[in-house]
Amino acid sequence: MPVTMRDVARRAGVSVKTVxxxxxxxxxxxxxxxxxxxxxxxxxxxRMNFSARNLSLGRTGMITxxxxxxxxxxxxxxxxxxxxxxxxxxxxxxxxxTGGLRERELEVLTSDRRRMTDGLIxxxxxxxxxxxHRLEVDYPLVLLGERSLHGSVHHVAMGNVxxxxxxxxxxxxxxxxxxxxxxxxxARGAGAGSLRTQxxxxxxxxxxxxxxxxxxxxxxxWTRATGAEAMRRVLDRGIGVDAVYGLNDVxxxxxxxxxxxxxxxxxxxxxxxxxxxxxxxxxxCPSLTTVQPGRTEIxxxxxxxxxxxxxxxxxxxxxxxxxxVGPQIITRESTGGAVESA
Amino acid sequence: MPVTMRDVARRAGVSVKTVxxxxxxxxxxxxxxxxxxxxxxxxxxxRMNFSARNLSLGRTGMITxxxxxxxxxxxxxxxxxxxxxxxxxxxxxxxxxTGGLRERELEVLTSDRRRMTDGLIxxxxxxxxxxxHRLEVDYPLVLLGERSLHGSVHHVAMGNVxxxxxxxxxxxxxxxxxxxxxxxxxARGAGAGSLRTQxxxxxxxxxxxxxxxxxxxxxxxWTRATGAEAMRRVLDRGIGVDAVYGLNDVxxxxxxxxxxxxxxxxxxxxxxxxxxxxxxxxxxCPSLTTVQPGRTEIxxxxxxxxxxxxxxxxxxxxxxxxxxVGPQIITRESTGGAVESA
DNA sequence: TAGGTTAGGGTAACCGGTTACCGAAGAGGA
DNA sequence: TCCTCTTCGGTAACCGGTTACCCTAACCTA
Numbered sequence: 001m002p003v004t005m006r007d008v009a010r011r012a013g014v015s016v017k018t019v020x021x022x023x024x025x026x027x028x029x030x031x032x033x034x035x036x037x038x039x040x041x042x043x044x045x046x047r048m049n050f051s052a053r054n055l056s057l058g059r060t061g062m063i064t065x066x067x068x069x070x071x072x073x074x075x076x077x078x079x080x081x082x083x084x085x086x087x088x089x090x091x092x093x094x095x096x097x098t099g100g101l102r103e104r105e106l107e108v109l110t111s112d113r114r115r116m117t118d119g120l121i122x123x124x125x126x127x128x129x130x131x132x133h134r135l136e137v138d139y140p141l142v143l144l145g146e147r148s149l150h151g152s153v154h155h156v157a158m159g160n161v162x163x164x165x166x167x168x169x170x171x172x173x174x175x176x177x178x179x180x181x182x183x184x185x186x187a188r189g190a191g192a193g194s195l196r197t198q199x200x201x202x203x204x205x206x207x208x209x210x211x212x213x214x215x216x217x218x219x220x221x222w223t224r225a226t227g228a229e230a231m232r233r234v235l236d237r238g239i240g241v242d243a244v245y246g247l248n249d250v251x252x253x254x255x256x257x258x259x260x261x262x263x264x265x266x267x268x269x270x271x272x273x274x275x276x277x278x279x280x281x282x283x284x285c286p287s288l289t290t291v292q293p294g295r296t297e298i299x300x301x302x303x304x305x306x307x308x309x310x311x312x313x314x315x316x317x318x319x320x321x322x323x324x325v326g327p328q329i330i331t332r333e334s335t336g337g338a339v340e341s342a
Numbered sequence: 343m344p345v346t347m348r349d350v351a352r353r354a355g356v357s358v359k360t361v362x363x364x365x366x367x368x369x370x371x372x373x374x375x376x377x378x379x380x381x382x383x384x385x386x387x388x389r390m391n392f393s394a395r396n397l398s399l400g401r402t403g404m405i406t407x408x409x410x411x412x413x414x415x416x417x418x419x420x421x422x423x424x425x426x427x428x429x430x431x432x433x434x435x436x437x438x439x440t441g442g443l444r445e446r447e448l449e450v451l452t453s454d455r456r457r458m459t460d461g462l463i464x465x466x467x468x469x470x471x472x473x474x475h476r477l478e479v480d481y482p483l484v485l486l487g488e489r490s491l492h493g494s495v496h497h498v499a500m501g502n503v504x505x506x507x508x509x510x511x512x513x514x515x516x517x518x519x520x521x522x523x524x525x526x527x528x529a530r531g532a533g534a535g536s537l538r539t540q541x542x543x544x545x546x547x548x549x550x551x552x553x554x555x556x557x558x559x560x561x562x563x564w565t566r567a568t569g570a571e572a573m574r575r576v577l578d579r580g581i582g583v584d585a586v587y588g589l590n591d592v593x594x595x596x597x598x599x600x601x602x603x604x605x606x607x608x609x610x611x612x613x614x615x616x617x618x619x620x621x622x623x624x625x626x627c628p629s630l631t632t633v634q635p636g637r638t639e640i641x642x643x644x645x646x647x648x649x650x651x652x653x654x655x656x657x658x659x660x661x662x663x664x665x666x667v668g669p670q671i672i673t674r675e676s677t678g679g680a681v682e683s684a
Numbered sequence: 685t686a687g688g689t690t691a692g693g694g695t696a697a698c699c700g701g702t703t704a705c706c707g708a709a710g711a712g713g714a
Numbered sequence: 715t716c717c718t719c720t721t722c723g724g725t726a727a728c729c730g731g732t733t734a735c736c737c738t739a740a741c742c743t744a
Contacts, residue, residue, distance in 0.1 A: 004700055015724045020702065028722055050458040051396035052700035056729050060393060062436070062458070069422055071621065076418035080411055083439045092455060094404070094436050097425045113434060116392040116404070224625040228684055253625055257684050260627040279413065283566040283595055285602040285627055342570055342599050346730055357694045362732065370692055394730035398699050 003046045012040035023048065062092045062117040063306060066108045068100035068125050072223070073250060073278040074295075075123070078144075081299030082121060089307045091118075100221070102126035109134055119306045125191060140309040142302045146195060146322070153320040154309070156302045158293035160192050163327030164199025167273045167291050168245055170329060172207050174336055176243035176271055179204070180215040182230045182255050183222055183247030193222075196247045196275060214239050219251060227254025235262060242270055243335075249274035249281045249290055256284065256334065272334040282342045286333030294325035301325070345388045354382035365390065404434045404459040405648060408450045410442035410467050414565070415592060415620040416637075417465070420486075423641030424463060431649045433460075442563070444468035451476055461648045467533060482651040484644045488537060488664070495662040496651070498644045500635035502534050505669030506541025509615045509633050510587055512671060514549050516678055518585035518613050521546070522557040524572045524597050525564055525589030535564075538589045538617060556581045561593060569596025577604060584612055585677075591616035591623045591632055598626070598676065614676040624684045628675030636667035643667070 005023075009016045014033060021029045022037040029037075040046070054060045065082050067075040083093045094117050098104040105126050108114060119140035127134075135141065135153050146157040171179055184197045204211050214237045217230030227246055231254065234241060244259070246252025252274030256266055264270050266286055273289040274281060281288035301323055331337045347365075351358045356375060363371045364379040371379075382388070396402045407424050409417040425435045436459050440446040447468050450456060461482035469476075477483065477495050488499040513521055526539045546553050556579045559572030569588055573596065576583060586601070588594025594616030598608055606612050608628055615631040616623060623630030643665055673679045 002700090005702095006700080016701080017703075017725080018723055021723080024702090028720095030722070033722080047457055048454045049397070049700050050454065051393055051400075051402060052729090053702075054393035054729095055391070055397050055700080055731085056702045058393075058729075060458075061455075070412065070425065071415075071419045071422045073413075073415070073418070076412045076415070079437070080413045080439065083412065083437060087439075092436055092438070092458070094434055095421070095425060096434070097422065097429075112390045112392065113403075115389055116402075116434070224621060225684070228625070253622075254684075257625040257627060257629075261681055261683060279566060280595075280622055283570065283599040285599060287599075339603055341603060342567070342596075344730090347732095348730080358731085359695085359733075360693055363693080366732090370690095372692070375692080391730050394699090395732075396699095397701085397730080398732045400699075 002049070003044045004049070005046070008037065008040045008044055008046045011044055012037045059118050059310070060116060061090065062094050063303075063310075064094045064096055064108075064114060064117040064120045066096040066098055066105070066120060066122045068098055068123065070095070070097065073280055074248065074276045077278060078123070078295055078299055081296050082303060085300045085303035086307075089303060091303070091307065098125070100125035102128065102131070106131065106134060109137060114139070118310045121302050121306055140306055142306045142309075144298065144302060145192060146324075154305050155320060155322040156298050156305065157322055157324045158192075158298060159324055159327040160195035160293075161199040161202070163275060163291035163293060163329070164196040164245075164247075165203045166199075166327065166329045167275065167289070168200045168203035169207075170289065170331065170335060171243045171245060171271055171273055172203065172209070174243075174267075174271055177209060178215065178240050179209075179211075179243040179245055180217060180231070180234045180241045180255075181211075181245050181247065182217040182227050182234070183219045183251040184216050185218045185220055193247055200245055212239065215241060217255075219247075222248050222251055224250045224254035224257070227251030228258045229254075231255035231258040244270055244272045246272070246274040249276040249278045249288060252288055252290070252334075253280065253284060256288070266334050267336045271336060277330055281332070284334075286339070287337070287342060289332045289335040289337065290330050292328045292330050294327065297325045344391070345386045346391070347388070349386055350379065350382045350388045353386060354379045401460050401652070402458060403432065404436050405645075405652075406436045406438055406450070406456060406459045406462045408438040408440055408447070408462060408464045410440055410465070412437070412439065415622055416590065416618045419620060420465070420637055420641055423638050424645060427642045427645035428649075431645060433645075433649065440467070442467035444470065444473070448473065448476055451479060456481070460652045463644050463648055482648055484648045484651075486640065486644060487534060488666075496647050497662060497664040498640050498647065499664055499666045500534075500640060501666055501669040502537035502635075503541040503544070505617060505633035505635060505671070506538040506587075506589075507545045508541075508669070508671045509617065509631070510542045510545035511549075512631065512673065512677060513585045513587060513613055513615055514545065514551070516585075516609075516613055519551060520557065520582050521551075521553075521585040521587055522559060522573070522576045522583045522597075523553075523587050523589065524559040524569050524576070525561045525593040526558050527560045527562055535589055542587055554581065557583060559597075561589075564590050564593055566592045566596035566599070569593030570600045571596075573597035573600040586612055586614045588614070588616040591618040591620045591630060594630055594632070594676075595622065595626060598630070608676050609678045613678060619672055623674070626676075628681070629679070629684060631674045631677040631679065632672050634670045634672050636669065639667045 005016045005019045009019045086093050096108050121142050123144040142154045217234040219226035219230045244255050275291045277290045277292035347358045347361045351361045428435050438450050463484050465486040484496045559576040561568035561572045586597050617633045619632045619634035
């Protein structure tokens with residue numbers, strides 16, 4: 001029923017090869033023939049069947065992006081950047097949502113559906129160090145995040161430790177000494193959580209300050225709600241707090257909300273800082289000091305690495321590079337910056 | 343090079359038909375044969391080639407979701423819901439980003455790439471009434487938004503007018519009379535903008551209040567930044583404002599940020615309300631009164647309509663229904679609700 | 685034991701592109 | 715004018731599944 005290349009060829013009085021040549025802009029087609037073919041195409045309303053092309057080409061022009069959740073602003077903004085970068089390279093993005101669950105993440109790595117696309121950009125959250133070998137796959141894969149999961153896969157990492165350290169130092173420079181950390185969670189051994197916690201701890205240690213574990217508000221998920229709960233738990237311990245470092249921005253914003261509810265002023269009573277530089281933090285009241293991890297660069301780098309790998313048909317295990325994008329600290333009102341236009 | 347069904351068949355000593363039967367869980371396969379086949383599959387590490395399957399089936403198991411931008415929280419949250427709903431029905435989601443640009447939107451409707459998926463869920467923003475005929479496509483399509491673009495396509499709409507009206511009435515009930523509206527823009531004749539503006543206008547008219555156009559802050563894009571700029575323009579006109587209605591939440595949050603910068607208190611000096619019920623508004627300081635448009639229901643309904651249509655191979659133009667999801671107003675601190683835990 | 689069912693599974697065509705290989709026609713040179 | 719080179723375009727095999735159609739063997743019944 002649908003119009004095929006054969007139909008177009010017949011109509012134009014040429015062969016399928018010629019139609020294919022025209023459609024794919026190959027050389028060696030006279031302009032006369034070309035216009036005949038194009039005319040036939042538009043008369044017949046011919047549209048290419050991508051499944052057929054994909055089958056014979058062995059490529060699909062799609063890549064998969066696997067992230068925990070779209071509703072988390074960091075991943076929403078990242079997805080946007082990945083989609084744009086992929087489009088620049090002629091690729092379309094299929095989104096897989098893992099919910100940050102280890103099982104879903106393993107499934108994404110191995111499912112048959114994965115084979116519908118040419119490669120995978122994967123932001124793991126639930127995987128454990130013991131799962132590292134599961135990343136030795138036979139298709140192009142680029143991981144977002146540090147190579148805490150050792151393996152021979154390309155990684156594009158942000159400077160988690162350096163950024164956390166810098167932002168903590170910033171809090172200390174402002175004279176804060178009783179710094180709470182929100183979001184830290186032991187079991188996240190492999191993820192951004194432990195690295196950002198590490199940066200935080202290092203900065204405190206260097207300043208000769210001992211961190212009171214009662215100022216740690218754990219949060220397994222990183223959302224505004226869990227950030228708020230963690231902040232409440234810390235405050236309820238009745239221990240003084242003059243600064244809060246949220247391991248990411250939504251945690252910090254959730255914490256800030258609780259400070260607001262409790263009548264504590266930010267930054268006068270408590271300074272607050274986060275990590276990620278989501279747009280929301282530029283417009284919150286007060287605006288949020290944070291770490292800009294270089295999201296755009298991360299997305300672009302990941303896409304380019306992946307597409308290059310796809311293009312040269314490189315086996316996935318050809319030795320993984322780790323590219324680290326430098327973080328940058330952004331000072332705003334929540335740590336004492338002047339109120340100014342967002 | 344890759345393992346095919348033929349290889350599996352040879353290894354298991356059966357025919358491809360039998361392997362196919364096993365893989366697709368068809369009846370009429372003895373358990374003995376079945377386990378032989380499964381063994382062969384795992385020994386050879388066979389993985390199905392989806393391009394081949396798609397070609398012969400004529401379906402791909404993917405749907406396209408076309409939205410303006412992921413970084414807009416409403417669309418991020420919507421995408422999440424669509425992805426989840428699609429997964430329930432066995433579909434994967436390919437995301438197209440239109441940027442809200444008319445040209446990109448038309449392109450999404452007709453491009454060859456569109457044919458890579460079985461159907462399209464489309465949230466138009468830049469299309470104009472004159473483009474309505476472009477929606478008469480020959481594949482399954484479900485539109486998000488009112489049928490302001492008349493046509494015979496399925497629509498899943500939110501109660502834009504009713505919601506805007508209700509939230510405006512809410513502001514008026516609080517005694518506010520000098521209500522600014524942020525985001526209104528004439529040229530958006532077909533979109534949510536004009537409908538929400540309409541609901542706003544109706545509520546004012548009913549209360550016998552005349553809207554001073556100087557209290558309209560236009561914004562073509564709906565972002566925090568444009569909301570902030572629009573609010574600034576309104577305030578700079580030196581006309582009194584005791585309430586602000588943002589046509590969506592990010593506009594309202596951008597406006598709230600400007601009120602904060604100008605030292606105006608919310609809600610004491612100015613009450614603020616939005617539309618969309620994005621999560622951010624539950625945690626902003628103060629939290630944001632808004633309209634909950636039934637996002638989850640919209641996403642689920644859209645996916646189910648689309649999948650049903652795909653399943654029965656219905657031509658897209660078989661008469662479009664319009665399903666309207668009822669909005670619900672959510673009162674929070676920004677219009678005087680008590681401060682309470684988010 | 686013959687005849688009729690039914691379950692199990694094989695064969696080969698088909699989906700709609702791509703492309704290796706080949707042949708013909710036109711251009712240019714001797 | 716004849717021959718070579720290049721351009722242009724045709725033929726048919728192939729990508730790897732699905733499935734219509736057909737055959738066989740085993741199981742029943744009388």
